[in-house]
Amino acid sequence: MYLKENEAFIESVNTGVKNKSNIENVLLYMANECCRIGKSSCEEYNKKYFKAIKMFPGNIDMADKTLNNWRTEIPALFGFYKEDKEADITETSQMAKFLNENQDLTQFLRIFLLSFQFPGGHMKPQDLKDIIHNNIRFKPARTIVQVLKAGNRILCEQGNEKSMSISAEEATYCIFNDIRVTSGQIEPDAVAETILNNRKNKIKYYYPNDKKVFSLKGKARSKGDITRYAGDILDYMVIANLLEKHYGYYTLKGNEYSVLEIFANDKTWFNGYDYFYGKQDIDTSELAKVEPLWFEYVNNTMNPDLFRTDIRTVLNDVQEIDVVFDERIKSVVTSEDKTQKDIGNLGEAIICGHEKMRLKINGYEEFVKLVQIVDSPTYHPGYDIDSYEADGTEDHRYI
DSSP: OTTTTOTTBOOOOOOSOTTGGGHHHHHHHHHHHHHHSOSBOHHHHHHHHHHHHHTSTTOTTSOHHHHHHHHHHHHHHHOOEEEETTTTEEEEOHHHHHHHHHOOHHHHHHHHHHHOOBSOTTSOHHHHHHHHHTTOOBOHHHHHHHHHHHHHHHHHHTTOOSOOOEEHHHHIIIIITBHHHHTTSSOHHHHHHHHHHHHHTTOOOOOTTOGGGOOTTSOOOOHHHHHHHHHHHHHHHHHTTSEEEETTEEEEOTTOHHHHHHHHTOOOOOOTTGGGTTOSSOOHHHHHTTHHHHHHHHHHSOOTTTTOOOHHHHTOOTTTOOSOOHHHHHHHHHOTTOOHHHHHHHHHHHHHHHHHHHHHHTTOGGGGGGOEEOOOSSOOOSOSEEEEOOSSSOOEEEO
8 A cells, every 4th residue: 555654644635625516617706706895894795705605506505514615715725805804804806806807717727726835825724834844845736747747758768658647546645645745855757657656566545444544533534535635736727728637537738838837847935934944833823924925925926927828729629629710710809890799709609619628628528519509589598608517417507
């Protein structure tokens, strides 16, 4: 069993939103709702924010405990609002405004993933204390890209034409939960080599009776529960057009070389917690004071121009996804006679193409031909595109 007796094992902390199957709609909706709430007292902002969560489709009958999880998870992870408890003021962040104004989830998640790190203000003070005690300095997206690039080099040197891939389980045990990796003791090349050797030797990772991954109540946990956090980041990277997913394995997105290089060579780092490294007795209340600085860093250092989405990467398979071509885009954008309907039709075609590509990437090719633009002068269902969720069900996604 991998790392069974290894003291370098530490379980990664929560990095995700529980309603991840609908994460695209959740983020766009919450960004919009946050932008509708003006600067106000912490209590007033929370009331309006909670009400907005409750009004999200499907949430009206949810228990308050579940809704409160939404209330804490989304702003903590994505920094949708800034809360100054001393001044009793909460206001919507630049990250939320950016997503609401641009409606570009690919670009938003790239910006988010580039800055996302351990330690960070998205963590609870006690978790921060554990991270710092173990000397962890870890940027998940950067490390994943570096490991996959290293794996590609190794396979190429071996004469293997396959691309390096990684599963959520491999990422959990070989990256996220291995202190040697997250503290920088092991280089990406060694991690890639380990993953490939473990596959060759058929090493098993998950054992239900492994006490290191028991719940706080001392009970065994499922593999899905243990690998969820690494899986969240990997799935965010798919939405960000950094990775492709096929049958549970993730590979680098082939036509995003320049963007992947930005991640692989990223040197940015929030140093607000550096002061605490090496200290024997860390006061968690002092760690909590750094949280506002973290959100200020995330919002003030975001570069809106760094990852502008190239529409050609969304429509890169014109043989199977016959939506629009570059000539059509150029003719509409540059035409002096274009109408609002021309622009609207082009937008619908682009989104329809995105939905088809999303389904294909996630392994639901049988649904691709069923995605359609609902355009009729006599039928107005309240949505423009009829797609599918790609979550193992046949549930529709109405856009």
